Amino acid sequence: MKKSNIVILVVIAVSIAVIVGMVGDFSTYETFATAGKRPGKEYHVIGQLDKTQPMVYDPAKNANYFSFYVKDKKGNIRQVVYHGTEPTDFAKSEQIVLTGSMGSNQVFQCSQILMKCPSKYVPNQTQMNKEIESKM
């Protein structure tokens, strides 16, 4: 057997092993209900901020506790606790991707928030009108 063949075989073997491991790493987008089935396991949940419910961040009490409510794609609303500070322009977010796991009392414990604020990069017309008016 030629050495190059051995090298190729080794490469293929390693690649397969790595890719299998890698796909196992990949997470899925879940809802609160499915994340609740395995409490403690981390998932991504996509949802919208429920603006009718209170957002709480009081650093004097706990600087790593930001609580808010999110409505997931199935329409379920859960309390979410993010162990950090309130992200910039959080209230205006249109969609948020939470990374975390379901904790006790159906409170979602979140370690990472990714927000989608299209308005920030693609200004819509009403917003532009408002901005121009504010500078008039």
Place this chain on the structure above:
Amino acid sequence: MKINYIGEHLFPGQLGHFLIILAFIASIVATISYFIATVNKVHENRQSWRKLGRSSFIVQFGATAGILFLLCWILFHHYFEYQYVWEYTSKDLPKEFLFSSIWNGQEGSFLLWSIWDCILGTVLMYTSGRQDKKLAGNGVGWEAPVMTIMSFAQFCLASMLLGIYIFGYKVGSSPFILFREANPTMPVFQNANYLSFITDGRGLNPLLQNYWMVIHPPILFCGFASTIIPFSYAVSGLWTKRYKEWLQPALPWALFSGAVLGTGVVMGGAWAYETLSFGGFWAWDPVEIGAMVPWLLMIGGIHTLMAFKHTGHSLRSTFLFFITSFILVLYATFLTRSGILGDTSVHAFTNLGLSGQLLVFLFVFLIVAFALFIWNYKKIPEVKKEEGMDTREFWMFIGALILFLAGVYALFGASIPVWNKLFHLNMAPPVDQKFHYNKIEIFVGIALALGTAMIQYLKFKKTDAKMFWKKIWKPILVTLIIGTAIAVFGNINYWDHGLGFLIAIYILVYASVFAVVANIMYMFTELKGKMKNAGASIAHFGFGLMLLGIVISTSKQTAISHDMLGLIGNNYFPEGSAEAKHPEENVFLPRNQPMAMGKYTVTYLGDSTAAHDPKTYYKVNYVEKNKEGKVVAHFNMFPDAFVNPQGEEGLIANPDSKHYWNHDVFTYVTSVFDPSKMKDTAQYKSYDLQAGDTIFFADGYMRLNKIITHPVSPNYQPRPGDLAVGAQLEVHNNLGHVFDAMPIYYLRDSTYQNTVADTVRNLALFIRFDKILPEQKKIQLQVKQSGVVNDYIVMKAYVFPFVNLLWLGTIIMVIGFAISIRKRIFQIRKLLKQPSTSNHEEKVPV
């Protein structure tokens, strides 16, 4: 109805549109001319077509430079009638950031890319033209085919700027589009003098208002742009069926590309480290991966090229590396610009609706290049004999293969949104993104470090095993000593991912020390200090340092801010629960209240702003004491933030760091006191008083020194006809501190009564000048002191040890590249100086 708008500056835009079309057409002419100059069978015809190709390329260079100049012109003159200007700048933006706003938008970044291609293409035209004159004889040479591909790329880039509709498809997007053209339905454009309403632009994204953003994008785009040259040479080699001859002229360009692209990627890391507050220089973000992988492949290509040059092996893989490197630059551009990364990346880009166009170009380059490669595969010469395991070329190939696989792994993860789209999947990125990549790439790092350490001790074709061990044992010994010293005293205890990963970290420490030591020793023992031949050793030495810096600073990065309040309070969670996993690294820091962090005592001393600077600076004092209580170090840091920028709510924070030779202390604010959100129950109380009177409040008193006319205060802008008085107050607190305050009362247009309150924030004191009581010769002040703590920051602090090794290593690596480029250029020059007994008579391709 047609409205004649007032005050617009239309000429720069019209000229800009014209130049875009000129650049577009000139690049088509250049492509066609150079194409004919390659394929025509008659030498004289080829020469005249080449001349036409050259002049058209120069014309499109001039036009592109003109576009850039005009874009600068409208930006620097604040012509807000242009969408681009309104969107990305504002009047108060400093000059250097006006400059960086050029590449804030997609149109501008394509323009930047195009201008780099123009510059590089012109240099290439000159150098390859000169080489052809000497070496090609009556043959085709390299200028014509290579420039055909370069010109075609310029055609693609110019079309990205067109901004016209063809059969209903939007082709390109012009930076000269007018605001009213882009938003024709906005009611404000019913006014002929709408410009008098638009007095200022939206301003530059605060994250980009940083000096790294002035320098990093041009370098990175130069790197991106330069990858096309090795690509063009490789494709030209396949096209004209000269499979080997392109390597010599392509080599210096490949080295250049490796140096610049590498610098650009690391600079992006430096920007992230200094500006973005994720606390690090690398986050495995898809955008970062997209820039790094082409670099890995370029480096792989350089190594297989060297292997081929000396032994005849690895020619096919050299083709593949250079072709793929450029294709992946296009792919990375598609990833970042199409908006597909929306859910997975912090880098958000506008989707201009050009992703289809980008994909078309990507596939044109991909299909043509790979079709040529497959077509010619059998004809690409290959050495029949296998390379031995003990040869340099074998291990160079293995190294390049590892680079390739490392790139594939990273890119596969970064492309999750693409897989989702293609196969209708619902995959999300790994939950622990950093570890997902680190756990694999750490072994890549180990393998590469060992390779860079040993490769030069191996010989091409055959290595004498005895000699090898005789030479290598000394570096191994030194490595064991230094590595063990680091292991013993370095105190690396990264247990987050278990023992296995910690062991891998230690192996990487040893391996990268080995890379550093072996290459330094090689320079002295083997090269005898002849620096002009030491390019590879120096670059490898720098790479080893980079790896060492990365592994130490990442594994020893420690948060020194720990939220003790949270632990003491009712926030204790049992280990292993969902609630306990999260590091509590935000610390609440009320003003003037010292807090222990690591070996420091940290105190927040207050904030400050300056005129013409939109940022707020937070003064944070660090004191380090030794066991006897003596102060051994004290310094202030000024992390800053844009507070509520551009109508947003919240902070965009920039960290500050204190640099030591062996570590950085790194601080940033994550939240600050927001007066508007404070629920204040305190009530104003009224006081009537005259000059000399005193008012007492909870923890101090204030004295009305005098009442002055024409008061000067930053909070009050006088207008003609105002009748204004100010109450000059001296405020004392119980600790003996003295503050000034001056509330103002004024009559405007002799009817409107106004008052400008003043505050003493340290004392939470609010003072209003309510009215004048002329009969009693007194004034009425209203005073309130709010009860809540009302000045604080929430911050994080980290210590990054030895992050300087990464920056230093990068610089050294680039120096190594520069030395290699110089050497290769000299080799070509030497060839040019030889009497022209060209040993390869050129064939005219069919």
